[in-house]
Amino acid sequence: MSIQRRERSAALIYPYIHMLKCPICHQTMTTISRDNIQCSSRHTFDLARQGYINFMTRLFKGSYDKRLFTAKRDILSQTAIYTPLIDIIRDWIEDYSSSNSQPLHILDAGAGEGSLLQQITQNTPAVGWGIDIAKEGVAMASSTYDQQIWLVGDLAYSPFAEGQLDVILNILSPSNYEEFGRVMKKDGWIIKVIPGDRYLMEMRELLFRDRSHRLDGRARVLYRFAQHHHLVECIPLTYTLPVTEIMKNSLIHMTPLSWQGTESAIASAQESLSQITIDLEILVGKRR
Template sequence: MSIQRRERSAALIYPYIHMLKCPICHGSMTTISPHSIQCMSRHTFDLAKQGYINFMTRFFKGNYDKRLFTAKRNILSQTEIYTPLTDIIRNYIEGYCHSKSQPLHILDAGAGEGSLLQQITQNTPAVGWGIDIAKEGIAMASSAYDQQIWFVGDLACSPFAEEQLDVILNILSPSNYEEFGRVMRKDGWIIKVIPRDRYLMEMRELLFRDRSHQLDGRDHVLDRFAKYHHLIDRIPLTYTLPVTKVMLDSLIHMTPLSWHGKESAISSVQESLSQITIDLEILVGSRRSVLQPLR
């Protein structure tokens, strides 16, 4: 099974090997087999048994463990908690497709366990690429979804050559706008999703009753986005859903919020949470050719 998965991944990547570069020497990738991919300087990166390529060039140990990614997989695959979000993104991408004669290349930067990229690109001619620094997430993604290409890699040093990607997705995940600008085509788009004040507010209120827990400053995020991109659209998206048993079992562990919550507060969430609010903003931008100073 692992050999077949590796062979399938190698065959999927082969037509697009020219889009990749070595994160060590920045030379072109030249050969790929079911076991590895190699650059012109013979730097070699292995294909894991799950089918992903590990392009990391430094050690990384994060808090994103298998439990978090399993919780995300369960809630994203078994509920419609983010369906309104993926529908909007798919509609935007379909509109962009009409101006293209070739399939779009879509990168999910911070893909996690892969479900959002799979939902956005399924039943489309788009080529989906997913990258994340957390190996546990990408291992799950490549094990479950074999129509996309999966990399473990660092957004600060991604394995793409210049101006290769049509759309970059950056959904509730950190950004590296300098690198996005390097790998995005001149007419490419970025679609970034950020939380607004009411995002998961019911869970945050239960977890942090005795102290405040603020989301990262939106103004700073918006300023940085505008520095690197022409803002095409801003779409607010807010809705409240009843919490089902599947959601309850996974919701508490699918975000880093639980890392900072007391055990008693986590128990309170599991006993008391009856509804959850999704409050997001979708930013659609095109590439700036020259960086402009913040105003």
């Protein structure tokens, strides 16, 4: 099974190998097999048994673990918690792709366990690329979804050649705008999703009863975005959903919020949480 998955991934990547570059010497990737991918200087990167390529050139041990990625995958695959967001992004990409004769290349920068990219690109001609520095998330993505291309890599040293991507998605994840600008096509687009003040407010109130928990300021995020991209549109999206029994455990563990809550606060939140607010803003920008 793992050999078949690696062969399938190699076949999926092969037509687009020219889009990739070596993060060590910056030369073009030239050959790929079921075992690895190699650049013209013969630097070699392994194709994992799950089907992803590991482009990391340094050791990285993050806090995001399998429990978080499993919770996120479960809630995204079993509930409609982010369906309105996915619909907006899909509609926007469909409008944009209607003027293109070739399939769009869409990168999810900070793809995690891959469910959002899979849902956004499924049943479309788009080529979906997912990259994340957390190997645990990418391993889960490539084990679950085999129609997208999955990479472990650092956004600061991404394995893409210049000007290759039509759309970059950056959903509730850190950004590297300089690198986004480098790998985007001249007429490329970025879709960044940021949390609003009321995002998951019920959970935050239960977990942090005696202390404040603030999200990054919107003005600061917009300022940094506008330094590198022309802001074309801001789309607000706010809705409240009832919390079902299926959602309770996954919801509490799908974000880093639970890391800062005490065990008693987490248990209380799981018991008390009856509704959850999704408050987002979708920033659509063009490369400067």
